Amino acid sequence: MARITAGVATSHVPAIGAAIDLGKTGEPYWKPLFEGYEYVKEWIRETKPDVVFLVYNDHATAFDMNFIPTFALGCAESFKPADEGWGPRPVPTVKGHPELAAHIAQSLIQDDFDLTIINEMDVDHGLTVPLSLVFGQPQEWPCLIIPFAVNVVLYPPPSGQRCYDLGKSLRKAVESFPEDLNVQVWGTGGMSHQLQGPRAGLINKEFDNEFLDRLVDDAPALAQEPHIRYVREAGSEGVELVMWLIMRGALNDRVEVKKRFYHVPASNTAVGHLVLENRDS
Amino acid sequence: MSNRIPQPYDDIPGTIIFDADMARQGYHLNQFAMSLMKAPNRERFKADERAYLDQWPMSEDQKQAVQARDYNRMMALGGNVYFLAKIFSTDGLSFQHAAATMTGMTQEAYRDMMLNGGRSAEGNLYKKEGE
Numbered sequence: 001m002a003r004i005t006a007g008v009a010t011s012h013v014p015a016i017g018a019a020i021d022l023g024k025t026g027e028p029y030w031k032p033l034f035e036g037y038e039y040v041k042e043w044i045r046e047t048k049p050d051v052v053f054l055v056y057n058d059h060a061t062a063f064d065m066n067f068i069p070t071f072a073l074g075c076a077e078s079f080k081p082a083d084e085g086w087g088p089r090p091v092p093t094v095k096g097h098p099e100l101a102a103h104i105a106q107s108l109i110q111d112d113f114d115l116t117i118i119n120e121m122d123v124d125h126g127l128t129v130p131l132s133l134v135f136g137q138p139q140e141w142p143c144l145i146i147p148f149a150v151n152v153v154l155y156p157p158p159s160g161q162r163c164y165d166l167g168k169s170l171r172k173a174v175e176s177f178p179e180d181l182n183v184q185v186w187g188t189g190g191m192s193h194q195l196q197g198p199r200a201g202l203i204n205k206e207f208d209n210e211f212l213d214r215l216v217d218d219a220p221a222l223a224q225e226p227h228i229r230y231v232r233e234a235g236s237e238g239v240e241l242v243m244w245l246i247m248r249g250a251l252n253d254r255v256e257v258k259k260r261f262y263h264v265p266a267s268n269t270a271v272g273h274l275v276l277e278n279r280d281s
Numbered sequence: 282m283s284n285r286i287p288q289p290y291d292d293i294p295g296t297i298i299f300d301a302d303m304a305r306q307g308y309h310l311n312q313f314a315m316s317l318m319k320a321p322n323r324e325r326f327k328a329d330e331r332a333y334l335d336q337w338p339m340s341e342d343q344k345q346a347v348q349a350r351d352y353n354r355m356m357a358l359g360g361n362v363y364f365l366a367k368i369f370s371t372d373g374l375s376f377q378h379a380a381a382t383m384t385g386m387t388q389e390a391y392r393d394m395m396l397n398g399g400r401s402a403e404g405n406l407y408k409k410e411g412e
Contacts, residue, residue: 059363060315060363064311064364065307084318153299192399192402196352197296198383199296199405200381201384201400202402232407264399
């Protein structure tokens with residue numbers, strides 16, 4: 001049977017992707033950030049997931065204001081890197097797992113999560129930057145990837161509780177899939193950042209570190225934090241952090257922290273990163 | 282005035298939350314911005330901004346805000362920053378550059394602020410703190 005073994009959380013700032021693509025990772029501005037991801041690069045070679053269920057958000061790339069799905073599950077064979085206005089990132093095409101994705105759709109919808117199913121979708125930096133941070137610059141991504149796009153652009157996004165509960169249902173779905181698969185769930189976006197208005201540039205290290213603490217060992221209560229706390233304290237775009245709760249909900253109540261990293265800044269944003277493995281409950 | 286119901290985020294300083302009511306007002310502004318994802322549209326926009334804008338059922342205020350590159354005004358009129366990013370990308374400007382213009386800081390001063398840990402949360406969470 002398929003099983004969820006681990007979770008990764010990371011910010012997905014577009015400038016990080018540009019630094020990788022342009023060979024700037026050793027520059028003084030970027031070096032401290034990329035050093036924080038050396039562990040996960042080693043760890044992923046050892047843990048070798050067959051499938052990554054990658055929770056991210058689209059940034060006015062695949063979705064305009066015409067259709068705004070709250071939860072969109074990528075069910076296709078493949079997903080191309082999107083042209084976000086300056087040409088697609090030079091990264092491999094993402095290969096999906098349509099059978100597992102269809103099974104997850106069936107299972108989650110029957111579990112009361114009203115998903116949107118997507119078959120043609122280009123994936124933007126929200127999805128490809130985490131892949132680059134973890135896998136580096138391979139010719140092909142070394143595993144299959146199921147994109148799961150969450151609306152966090154149009155307020156209100158789904159609540160933290162909804163995301164956490166969806167993670168729990170996702171786990172049930174994966175564990176009832178008959179193929180023997182090692183599945184990881186990644187949650188991306190955040191940490192504190194605000195990209196708009198006179199308050200742009202807001203960084204809240206206290207909020208971010210409290211969030212990192214509580215995601216590990218106080219997740220059920222963290223899930224109950226209302227949106228207003230995110231947008232007020234972590235910035236209007238910091239509300240992306242609700243996506244990390246899908247990853248956390250999919251793991252055991254007890255997890256082991258294999259890596260924790262926090263860095264300011266990447267462009268306008270605070271960067272956070274966690275590697276979590278299931279522990280026996 | 283609108284029938285907008287007061288929201289708990291109204292007292293966050295320097296911030297416009299892009300909610301469904303703002304999205305309603307900004308629909309054509311955001312769809313115009315999205316059209317700039319395509320190179321031929323960017324060329325047409327650059328060749329004659331006003332003529333391109335006049336093809337969209339946007340308000341005069343919205344069109345003038347675009348021509349003035351007044352991002353705070355665009356957001357007050359329903360623009361969302363991820364959509365408006367298509368405009369400053371068309372201008373060849375970075376996200377950090379655009380964010381700096383929204384704060385009234387120079388790009389250098391804004392970049393230095395970020396390098397020094399960003400804008401502090403202290404005094405920036407409630408409008409009344411800034412009074």
